[in-house]
Amino acid sequence: MKIIFGLGNPGLRYAATRHNCGFLTCDRIASELGFGAIEKKTQDNLIAFGTYKGQKLLLAKPQSFMNLSGGPVSRLCAFYKVEYSDVLIIHDDLSLPPGMLRLRRGGSDGGHNGVKSIIEQTGTTAINRLKIGIGAALFDTADYVLSRFPDEDIELFRRSFALAAQAAILWSEQGIAAAMNEYNANDKQSGASEE
Numbered sequence: 001m002k003i004i005f006g007l008g009n010p011g012l013r014y015a016a017t018r019h020n021c022g023f024l025t026c027d028r029i030a031s032e033l034g035f036g037a038i039e040k041k042t043q044d045n046l047i048a049f050g051t052y053k054g055q056k057l058l059l060a061k062p063q064s065f066m067n068l069s070g071g072p073v074s075r076l077c078a079f080y081k082v083e084y085s086d087v088l089i090i091h092d093d094l095s096l097p098p099g100m101l102r103l104r105r106g107g108s109d110g111g112h113n114g115v116k117s118i119i120e121q122t123g124t125t126a127i128n129r130l131k132i133g134i135g136a137a138l139f140d141t142a143d144y145v146l147s148r149f150p151d152e153d154i155e156l157f158r159r160s161f162a163l164a165a166q167a168a169i170l171w172s173e174q175g176i177a178a179a180m181n182e183y184n185a186n187d188k189q190s191g192a193s194e195e
Helices: 018-033 070-080 113-122 141-145 151-174 176-185
Strands: 002-006 040-042 045-052 055-062 087-093 101-105 128-133
Touching: 002 018, 002 070, 002 151, 018 045, 018 055, 018 087, 018 128, 018 141, 018 151, 045 070, 045 151, 055 070, 055 151, 070 087, 070 113, 087 113, 087 151, 101 151, 101 176, 128 151, 151 176
Parallel strands: 002 055, 002 087, 087 128
Antiparallel strands: 040 045, 045 055, 101 128
C-alpha cells in the first residue's frame, strides 16, 4: 500500500486558502480515480481507499492543524504498517511561484511548519514531497497562507491541482524518480526543477 497525504487545516474557514493546497489536490485525486469523498475518519485523518493499476492506495487529510500534521501522519503509517518511502506529502510552498510544482525525495522542512512536524514525529527527512507554489508572502506570512486565493489566480491553481493530481498518481504507479522526471525536468507548467 502507498499513502498520499494532503496537508491543510480542517474546517470550512480554511477550505479555500493557500495553506490547503494539499487537501484540494487530494480531493482532485480521489475524484479522478473514482475513490469517492475523503470522509472516513481514522487515526486523526479523513481517508479514502482505492486501487489504481493493482496498487492499493490510501488518500489522507490530517485533521490536526497544519503545525501538528506529524502526529496524524506517523500514526496512520504505523496503523497500516506503511514504510515512509511509500508516502507522498502534498503541501503548499512559499518559495515557488504560484502554481509551480516540484517533487522532491526528502530533504529539510524548508520553513514549512507541517513538514517540520512530520519530520519531528517520524524521525526522518526521507519522505517524498509534492510542493505546490503559492508565491512569497506579500504581507504577514501567517495571514498570507491562511488567506483565500485571489480571483485572478483561481484558474491557475485549478490547473495546478489537476497537474499535481496527475503527478501524484504517477508517483503511486511508478515511484518518485519517474514523477520527478516527468513533472520537474520537463516543466509542464512553469520552470520547476529538482532541488
